[in-house]
Amino acid sequence: MAASPDIPGHPSPLGSGRRYHVAVIGGGRSSEHDVSVASALGVATALRERGHRVTELTIGRTGEWCQGGRAIEAGTAVQLLTGCDVAFPVLHGVHGEDGTVAGLLDMIGVPAVGSPVRPGALAMDKAVTKLLARHIGVAVADGVTVTSVDAATALANIAFPVVVKPSSGGSSHGVSIANGTDDLAPAVELALTFDREAVVEAFVSGREIDIAVYRDARGVLRAGAALEISVAHGEVFDAESKYDGSARFVVPAPLSSPERQRITEHAHRLYDTFGCRGVARFDFFLTNDGPVLNEINTSPGMTEQSQVPRMYGALGMSYDELVDELVAAACEPAR
Template structure:
């Protein structure tokens, strides 16, 4: 049992990525939930300049930030994107021996890299779209690039989030130029064949007893242009159906794939798994090891549909982290 009156939770938001504002919204929601649960919240923000700040905007050094973190019982990072979700914040917290909610370094790094998650998924027997890499250390962009892939294509940075830098390309002649556009959001770019199917998402977390718990499946309504983009994710216009109307075969297949990936990647905390459902397969889209955590984000909605409201979800994640990091 957690003693609420003495428990301090450091909530870390912001970050240097292009998902900074999204992270701030997630962090504000978690802070409210922490207070509603009777815990004390210590809000810390990383600015787009990489500098740490307190809840009142006071700038503190990195060493002072670590001291504030260490004075808390655990940390609840809700950083999205590079230098956060990619395992960076987990590495800092692990090295400073601060218990935390969320995935460890390996899972964050693998989950953030869309090419790496494809390789893991395929080894598990989970289908992914045919794809190829370009830019950075990968194959250069040229006339022969992705020659075995059939248009239309989806072009996206391998480490992007919130649909930043995602483009749909109808004609091969536009591919090289679009890859260069996407590289503004990440040096290495993934090009995949466009998958026509229903988008079905689901979330998983491990509770304090060690049991894996899945939320409701969620279907995203058809969006103009074929990409569930940043505006639709956060302006309230997206249409979600919970639970997704699925027959038992596909419901089971999606839940199984999500659990397999959660375990194989070594996830902690809550992770969201996004799939396309075609007439004959469940196809992985991507993995989010630090998904949006506002009250209206997909993950809280998924668990609310199962009877676990937002504050209780945050409480379950805190309890699980305390148990995971308890001295043995």
């Protein structure tokens, strides 16, 4: 398949002009429920702007299906979904982005915007992501997976500082830095409140560079402009800095041509290796030795101010055009 360069002004087909009945699914049982609700609202609004018919569904914090603020039976939700041409899940984290909802949609025969079960499940597990990335030649930070505080504190020859994070999850919830032995136990304890496994990995010193990729209806891989996240020296892009406005996004990121090309090539390789569909975001650290993969998001934030729309906006693609493109790719995939 052809791939687009990551350069400003790269042309896009901007959808097919056809209009669909789209079920937009937001919310979910994860810690990212509120972000997902905001993403779903943005997507639904953009789709209506493009002339699509939209049915909005929300999954509550405890797993119930809702429409218009009222709980509905699961069977009713399935009937609504099967009455649509395509579903657009905007669910982040576990019980959604991890392939759960993709599996449901596949079983009931509803095409979906976004990745299917396998890439969602693989990318959600940070330890598995590292194994696959390393296998295809993409650098990752050295790390280990632990299931208890005792297992973490028993690690031999650990070199501080380390980053401790839940093995699954998103929005940087439960992520912290341990600068010494005294910090390690509380950091692991925090991570384990979000998942049954925690990843303890070497702190990578480098610029945080993210890039998004999707495959359009013509089968062409479309990379957004690379985006740089600027945080205070020695800090991580955690849940607090992600939403309190203290982090600064620079897009397009100031990269040399070789740096931009290498990051884009890594993202394309990861997208195809994991079997992603729809738009996926690839987060890297750019070090003196080249890019190091941090994580893969198969269902990234999709509010108008989220990173992914900003990346494509820097190339001249509006938010509603991007959303329209993703629907076209799901409904009219290249043969």
